[in-house]
Amino acid sequence: MKQSILSVSDVQSLINGGNKLLLAGEEEALKLLPKGDWVAGTIPYFISKEHGGMVSRELICATDISSFVSSIDIVKYDQNSLARVYAEGPKHGFSFIVIPAMSKTHLSFALNAPNYKDFGVRPLIGWIAGVHLSDLGKKTPKVINGQTGEVLEEGALVLQAQLPENKVAEIGIVNLFEQGDGDILTFTSDDFSAETVMVNGEKRNFAAYIVKNKLDTKLPLVADYYGALVNISFQDVDEVEGRVKFYAPVFSGIRYKHAKPVTDYVKVFNDRLCKECSIESDRVAFSCNCILNYLYSELEGKKTDPFVGPVTFGEIAYQLLNQTLVYLEVMDV
Template sequence: MTVRVEGGLMSVAEAADLIGQGGALTIAGDESLLSQLPRGQWIGGTTPYFMTSEGGQCRRDAVFVQSLDTTDVAVASYDVNTLANVLEDAPENGYSIIILPAASPVLAAYAFHAPDFPDMYIKPIVGWVSGVHLDELGERSAAVLDGHSGALYTDRAVVLHVRLPEGRSAMVHTVNLFEAGFGPELTFNTTSDSQDECFVDGVAGNLAEVIAVHGVGHSLPLVADYCGATVNVSIQSVDESEGTVKLYAPVFEGVRYRFARPAVDYPAQFMAAMPTHPGNLVFGCNCILNYLHSELEGRKTAQLTGPITFGEVAYQLLNQTAVFLTVERDD
């Protein structure tokens, strides 16, 4: 099997040299490193966690670069008022890579409304949610960078719109090792990332109580079938005294959820789930919750490398999922 590998974990100087060569790049790393990089055709987001060819790593002295092997791109940024235009701005034949800062209004807007954006599911879009070192949660803000202008944002999304030549097309892929497993069927009356009341097998109940009764750890997400795709919604925190549950993404009104079956050996299962011939892989990311709960530090996940993220985008916002994009020949 042959997979083109460019970029990877490198120093600021090495990344600056790649930027100077004029190609389009996505770059992940600590804010102090990203802010040293020169302007060019790139976007970036903050995270110190990476899946490298040597396995999962936490590094604050290097950045992770993914080269898109093209110069035919446009760099853009969007706030909550313009975000819905993101795919209308995308080329008819190509793909878009988006980075959104964690715990920001623009991320919330994407999480709740992306399925209804014009051209969604017609034009390919992938991406990730930037974050901070877990020891600094609540102390620092996640950020994204527009490499073209040099601007750093905590309240906007940055996007690379990539145009592909005739005869090539982009394919979005996800690797989700979780499936609906045990416990009652759960439905909700409201679309929200904070829930208390729910219906438990059709009977009114409380989500925090259900989690306590069934002994569900935070490592297991809620899982639902979204029009044929298995989608996770991960548990962020449970306040038993208030009876409330905070989620990393919204659950949607009327959709049926169950708790996931545990992944027994995540790296081994991931290796088995990756396609044998993934094609020309140009972008990839994996979730911080997989990194933590499946103990990926120092362990490899097949050909997929890239940032460890605080949410993933494969059209809509995902949790506890790996995402990658390939560029294929149409013949």
């Protein structure tokens, strides 16, 4: 078992047996677990092997890393100390991070991660904890340190995993979006929202531009970050205020384009997954998918083999991503 959807009692047994686990589930279910070598974030959405996309407030998504890690440490960071996350990562292994959505640490990581010391030098993968969509504004996303029992709604937890010398970790990203052939969009500041956009160098109000050009906001902005395509997903377009909100920050000096239209979201997503299907499923140690993919692809009841795991409010593969699937492979050297 690497990633499975389990009952609370099954997870309790694994913890009591000394297993090292990455967990996702509702806060109430996670709080029933004993202390042990685990770290968790809140979310009730999962992709399972058996049922595909699913929602459960009682079950827990468990990733068992016991069979291939030699040791772990769980470290707590805040919005300032998180700048050390890459420099302090294991020399031979990987770091797994979970951060509560819309916390100060989430916003700080999103804006600043590419400037952290030793950015991208060692594998960092993880996700942004969330809540059931019907609980937005009523409950706060949380992360839990299994070793101490501490529950945080502010900060980040990082599980630093050492690998044996004969194993190596690699991070992969599945992104079904490409830059369209429309206008070049640039922004004047690094932020989660924007009033002004430069359209081919000409200053415009972004909300008015989106409405006038009938941009489909299910399709993200796509930037080419030195060869890697990175999505910035739309959260809200407020015509009255003239402001556009995003799920991840835009950066000044980066050229964005609206994504190429996707005729059949589900088919394209599955085609892109099929390209990755050459990956042997026994090498995929962890994966997570975005809540926007889950909603727009209508993934409830649909399978995304060989990828299972939590459905999140943001994916982390070195930096914060949107509308992607990220995965960790552990391979023999």
